[in-house]
Amino acid sequence: MIDRSEAAAALSDIADIAERVRQSRIYQVASLIMMLWGVLAFCGYLTQYLRPRYADITWVAVDLVGFAGSAAISFIQKARAWRIGAAFIILIAFGLLWTIGIAHFTPRQLSAFWPTYYMTVYAIAGLWLGPAFLVIAGAIMALTLIGYFYSGPWFDLWMAFVNGGGLLLAGAWMRRE
């Protein structure tokens, strides 16, 4: 029927297709989670801009809804991402330790720290998961830093569109890919 080289070619084709399906599934799940966090971040930053005294409780609510929603999406998509969820819990704990426990970041610093922190993780993940993560992470980090240094009193409003809108658009684009 077939010889070794044909068998090897067939296995290579199988591996190629399997890898593309795996990447496609990752993008599919990630895109939904990004869009969720985009909407939540937009609401969070907008609330912080309009009603700064409710910022703390708003972000607690955003994080709770965000993590519950991300877990639900992963479950529905059969993504089996418990390790990713656990990794994020560890990262958040580390971030909280330094931003609030040790260094006492200002509200503006916190608004810039968290998205750049998460986007650093996205960028690292992109080295394995695909270039889309790297591009999205780079863009949001750059725009966050531009806003932090140059947007003056409009920073939270800037972040609503950069972080919130950026994640929403990025998720929509990734979904198409």
Place this chain on the structure above:
Amino acid sequence: MPQFDEVIHQPLRLRIMSALSTLPDKQGMEFSRLKKLTGATDGNLGAHIETLAKAGYVSVEKAFVAKRPQTTVTVTPAGRTAFGEHVLSLRQIIDSGAQEN
């Protein structure tokens, strides 16, 4: 001894089975996505899916989503087993250095 499967081994059918077997159990793939992944034409893809369905390796479900027809193809347990066996047989051919016929 793993079974070399002539039905699966056709290049496009091999790609179809590879794509579908990568998904979790009972999760299928839309026809349009399968077409993009395999680079096949509508007619060609449809014909090969029908061959796989007749062999009992895939199931085809047609539905309407937002008034648009949508066809979803899912590997069956028999198809997953047959594909797994076929992959093992390919590896065996490479390992043994055997020439069949």
